[in-house]
Amino acid sequence: MAKGENYSVVGQRVTRVEGYDKVTGEARYVADLHLPGMLFGKILRSPFPHARILNIDTSKAEKVRGVKAVVTAEDTIKRQWGAFFADQYPLSVGKVRYVGEEVAAVAAIDPDTAEDALHLIEVDYEELPAVFDAEQAMQEGAPLIHDNKPRNIAMTIDVERGDIQRAFADSDVIVEDTFESIPQWHCAIETIGSVAEYAPSGKYTIYMNTQTLFMARYRVAAALGVRETDVRVIQSAVGGGFGGKSCDDNNAIVAAILARKTRKPVKVINTREDEFLAGSRPRVNMKIWVRMGFKKDGRIRAKQLRIIADNGAYSGKAPAITGVAALRHDTCYKYSDVKTQAYLVYTNKIPTGAFRGFGNPSAEWAVEQAIDMGANELGIDPLQIARMNAAGPGYVSPHGNRVTSCELGQCIDMVEKMMDWKTKRAGKKPDTGLGLACTVHVSGKRHFGDYDGGSATIKINEDGKALILCGEGEVGQGAATAMCQIAAEELGVPIGDVEISQADTDLTTFCLGAFGSRVTYVGGNAVRDAAAKAKQQILETASEMLEARPDDLVVEHGKVYVKGAEAKAVSVADVARARLFRRGGAPVVASGSFDADSVLQDETRYGNESGAYNFGCQAAEVEVDTETGQVKVLKYVATSDCGTVINPIGAEGQVEGSLAQGLGYALIEGLRMEEGRPINPNFSDYRLPSMRDMPDLEHAFAASYEPTGPFGAKGLGELGMDPTAAVISNAIFDAVGVRIKTLPITPEKVLKALREREK
Amino acid sequence: MKRHQALNVNGEEYDIEIEPNRLLLHALRDDIGLTGTKEGCSIGVCGACSVIVGGRLVSSCLTLAVACQGKEITTIEGLAKDGKLHPLQQAFLEYGGFQCGICTPGQIIAAKALLDSNPHPTEEEIKEWMSGNLCRCTGYYKIFESIMAVVQNKVRAEDLTARERREARIQSLGVYKSSS
Numbered sequence: 003m004a005k006g007e008n009y010s011v012v013g014q015r016v017t018r019v020e021g022y023d024k025v026t027g028e029a030r031y032v033a034d035l036h037l038p039g040m041l042f043g044k045i046l047r048s049p050f051p052h053a054r055i056l057n058i059d060t061s062k063a064e065k066v067r068g069v070k071a072v073v074t075a076e077d078t079i080k081r082q083w084g085a086f087f088a089d090q091y092p093l094s095v096g097k098v099r100y101v102g103e104e105v106a107a108v109a110a111i112d113p114d115t116a117e118d119a120l121h122l123i124e125v126d127y128e129e130l131p132a133v134f135d136a137e138q139a140m141q142e143g144a145p146l147i148h149d150n151k152p153r154n155i156a157m158t159i160d161v162e163r164g165d166i167q168r169a170f171a172d173s174d175v176i177v178e179d180t181f182e183s184i185p186q187w188h189c190a191i192e193t194i195g196s197v198a199e200y201a202p203s204g205k206y207t208i209y210m211n212t213q214t215l216f217m218a219r220y221r222v223a224a225a226l227g228v229r230e231t232d233v234r235v236i237q238s239a240v241g242g243g244f245g246g247k248s249c250d251d252n253n254a255i256v257a258a259i260l261a262r263k264t265r266k267p268v269k270v271i272n273t274r275e276d277e278f279l280a281g282s283r284p285r286v287n288m289k290i291w292v293r294m295g296f297k298k299d300g301r302i303r304a305k306q307l308r309i310i311a312d313n314g315a316y317s318g319k320a321p322a323i324t325g326v327a328a329l330r331h332d333t334c335y336k337y338s339d340v341k342t343q344a345y346l347v348y349t350n351k352i353p354t355g356a357f358r359g360f361g362n363p364s365a366e367w368a369v370e371q372a373i374d375m376g377a378n379e380l381g382i383d384p385l386q387i388a389r390m391n392a393a394g395p396g397y398v399s400p401h402g403n404r405v406t407s408c409e410l411g412q413c414i415d416m417v418e419k420m421m422d423w424k425t426k427r428a429g430k431k432p433d434t435g436l437g438l439a440c441t442v443h444v445s446g447k448r449h450f451g452d453y454d455g456g457s458a459t460i461k462i463n464e465d466g467k468a469l470i471l472c473g474e475g476e477v478g479q480g481a482a483t484a485m486c487q488i489a490a491e492e493l494g495v496p497i498g499d500v501e502i503s504q505a506d507t508d509l510t511t512f513c514l515g516a517f518g519s520r521v522t523y524v525g526g527n528a529v530r531d532a533a534a535k536a537k538q539q540i541l542e543t544a545s546e547m548l549e550a551r552p553d554d555l556v557v558e559h560g561k562v563y564v565k566g567a568e569a570k571a572v573s574v575a576d577v578a579r580a581r582l583f584r585r586g587g588a589p590v591v592a593s594g595s596f597d598a599d600s601v602l603q604d605e606t607r608y609g610n611e612s613g614a615y616n617f618g619c620q621a622a623e624v625e626v627d628t629e630t631g632q633v634k635v636l637k638y639v640a641t642s643d644c645g646t647v648i649n650p651i652g653a654e655g656q657v658e659g660s661l662a663q664g665l666g667y668a669l670i671e672g673l674r675m676e677e678g679r680p681i682n683p684n685f686s687d688y689r690l691p692s693m694r695d696m697p698d699l700e701h702a703f704a705a706s707y708e709p710t711g712p713f714g715a716k717g718l719g720e721l722g723m724d725p726t727a728a729v730i731s732n733a734i735f736d737a738v739g740v741r742i743k744t745l746p747i748t749p750e751k752v753l754k755a756l757r758e759r760e761k
Numbered sequence: 762m763k764r765h766q767a768l769n770v771n772g773e774e775y776d777i778e779i780e781p782n783r784l785l786l787h788a789l790r791d792d793i794g795l796t797g798t799k800e801g802c803s804i805g806v807c808g809a810c811s812v813i814v815g816g817r818l819v820s821s822c823l824t825l826a827v828a829c830q831g832k833e834i835t836t837i838e839g840l841a842k843d844g845k846l847h848p849l850q851q852a853f854l855e856y857g858g859f860q861c862g863i864c865t866p867g868q869i870i871a872a873k874a875l876l877d878s879n880p881h882p883t884e885e886e887i888k889e890w891m892s893g894n895l896c897r898c899t900g901y902y903k904i905f906e907s908i909m910a911v912v913q914n915k916v917r918a919e920d921l922t923a924r925e926r927r928e929a930r931i932q933s934l935g936v937y938k939s940s941s
Contacts, residue, residue: 024862027797027837034796241863478861651857658900685802
């Protein structure tokens with residue numbers, strides 16, 4: 003399947019384009035920026051999960067020496083904003099709905115002064131009854147969080163394809179159970195931050211560590227009540243995003259409000275506590291009831307889901323995430339009859355949102371365990387069940403997702419081999435077990451309006467160097483390097499002759515940014531298109547210089563020559579100069595764009611949501627200590643179908659990093675909350691995996707080529723995270739026969755399950 | 762009340778006026794302008810603020826600047842010499858030992874502190890030592906490989922490239938650096 007053995011740059015282990023800056027400490031993150039006259043902003047947050055604001059007195063805070071401004075909702079246009087539903091204010095109006103909500107803010111000459119002033123702001127609250135559990139929040143008579151959302155239901159999904167009743171009647175084995183996932187925080191080592199400037203002419207310039215510049219611009223402008231182009235967003239180096247920096251929070255908006263009021267640049271950097279409370283929106287936790295029917299031979303016959311998704315106090319991207327949890331997995335296997343009902347419910351808790359996997363890690367936690375339960379009931383190897391049901395090229399899901407390339411079967415075969423699956427299963431040792439799960443993800447998704455595209459501009463400088471201007475940005479995982487490789491490959495120049503600019507909404511054309519595993523596929527296609535058009539200009543001018551037809555020319559290693567006459571080559575730099583420095587001269591510059599062949603889902607949520615689908619299969623071998631409940635991962639295997647691998651260093655890194663987050667999600671992460679208050683929002687109580695927690699890992703990429711992708715590539719960023727929790731749980735079941743149904747799988751839960759089984 | 766303080770950072774003397782409770786992290790970043798040292802958790806757990814003081818690895822978010830007077834302080838900015846990267850920096854580049862890069866200065870400094878005192882650590886010793894430095898991007902595999910590459914002498918001296926010999930790069934547009 004794989005094409006392109008002849009690529010010269012694509013597929014090479016290229017070091018990161020910003021690598022030197024990162025290993026020397028020179029890379030500029032937003033916290034490193036300092037503008038002349040800059041002030042420091044701090045935000046006063048609600049201590050109550052639900053309360054009416056009766057009065058705010060800022061007079062004492064304003065008198066503190068060094069304080070330049072104190073702002074409340076009175077300094078805003080009191081307009082609600084949000085990714086899908088406009089339901090949150092920049093600063094609370096009338097009431098607060100979660101612990102951590104932004105109530106007021108201070109700008110001062112240094113962070114300590116701002117912090118001191120916060121304590122002098124007097125807010126009179128009237129506490130209101132609050133609700134913390136999504137199921138309780140749906141009950142009649144529960145405290146109402148938003149006046150216009152009866153029973154606190156933000157959104158419902160109710161979709162049936164085929165005939166679910168008949169399909170269950172036709173099933174030989176039926177399994178059902180309920181699984182609960184947790185809110186997982188991104189815990190990027192860099193917190194969210196902004197430096198905002200305001201020019202009296204009315205223009206805001208905001209340096210932000212956002213993943214999605216243009217979406218940030220749109221939302222910030224909406225909240226401020228200005229035109230999009232009155233806001234310029236410049237991306238700083240981003241210290242980890244994973245969905246958390248896709249601008250569903252108020253950090254940049256508050257910085258902008260303070261900058262306007264003080265007429266000074268204002269820096270607002272979240273503390274770690276800010277970040278847990280109201281920074282990156284943690285993964286939407288869900289309670290998922292799943293029922294699945296199988297034929298005797300292992301074929302999946304029916305699948306039914308009922309999902310209660312906990313939105314927290316404001317919706318952000320949770321509506322789309324709930325949609326993914328409800329429907330996406332139906333593209334992984336050959337399903338015919340499916341039914342899914344989902345409710346997204348407001349609670350008085352920290353708003354939940356986008357985190358790597360976007361609904362998949364919650365749904366697959368439930369569905370892939372149900373399939374494992376089915377395999378167990380049927381007495382069939384789960385690997386055979388996966389193989390038998392796996393989607394393939396040309397598969398159309400019940401919801402209209404059209405699969406082009408698909409090497410899920412190859413991924414399963416590789417897992418079998420790499421894990422030595424048959425031998426290990428045959429020679430099963432006590433308390434040791436194997437588990438596996440499969441996944442599907444998109445390469446971009448059409449859901450923010452009817453556009454699933456990207457664009458880029460390439461100019462060839464007069465010294466022959468190409469510069470890519472692209473608004474997709476770099477969130478840290480290596481997109482910029484992949485873009486440079488794609489441009490170099492298409493242009494026929496060495497990678498060293500390509501640079502990429504920082505993303506900046508004033509200088510780059512519209513891009514949706516980094517989410518939905520879309521940048522390499524969508525943005526990469528746009529870069530390739532721009533490069534192809536720039537190359538046409540090079541060929542046009544070179545054909546005049548070499549007195550040959552453009553069709554007879556080759557561009558290779560930065561040289562242009564007539565096929566077979568390499569000795570008489572001209573350099574790309576010569577061509578760029580010749581085109582520019584003459585009467586009627588012009589630079590080599592071209593814009594490219596790409597819009598995926600996807601459709602906006604209709605009101606029944608039918609329609610091909612993405613231009614390409616990525617697949618994966620993962621397996622674990624675990625050992626359970628039945629004395630302590632401790633789970634040790636002895637070996638982990640991850641296989642991915644991401645089409646052509648553009649940069650193996652980057653691709654491997656995506657899978658390895660996903661696995662760490664997946665294992666954290668499965669085994670250790672989570673924050674204790676009481677009445678909507680996180681007890682200890684810090685890194686000593688919210689534990690992250692460290693180097694010694696990582697198991698032996700083997701991973702591989704399927705030989706795969708996506709015909710619609712740049713040089714055959716498709717998305718990869720989220721794939722590795724999706725199935726991991728289910729893989730671990732399935733392996734624990736195989737090892738000791740107990741099934742853990744709530745995350746994280748702590749030793750206490752395993753031990754309790756083992757004890758209960760003994761009874 | 763602010764006091765005069767001399768700090769020796771990467772072999773250079775810096776005279777600054779700071780409060781006695783000024784943390785080394787903030788003195789380095791905000792008073793001296795060396796922003797390579799990062800703030801991650803502010804409670805000494807994540808290791809992003811790691812620096813070497815008097816030969817010992819410390820979390821600069823838990824260390825008072827006044828306590829470092831008269832001691833040699835090494836930050837990430839002090840590793841590359843005359844445009845030549847330190848072997849650890851070169852290894853992190855080649856082996857992909859970073860992604861977003863925010864924890865990278867701390868990772869490299871921590872690894873340097875380890876190799877300075879124990880040039881041939883075992884795999885277990887590396888894993889144990891480096892577990893004080895959190896990374897949310899890499900899953901640690903390539904950080905481990907990068908350090909092993911230095912331990913096993915796989916990073917060649919002639920590869921310690923100067924900035925000019927880099928391949929492609931990100932072009933930065935008009936972002937100011939820290940003022941002081």
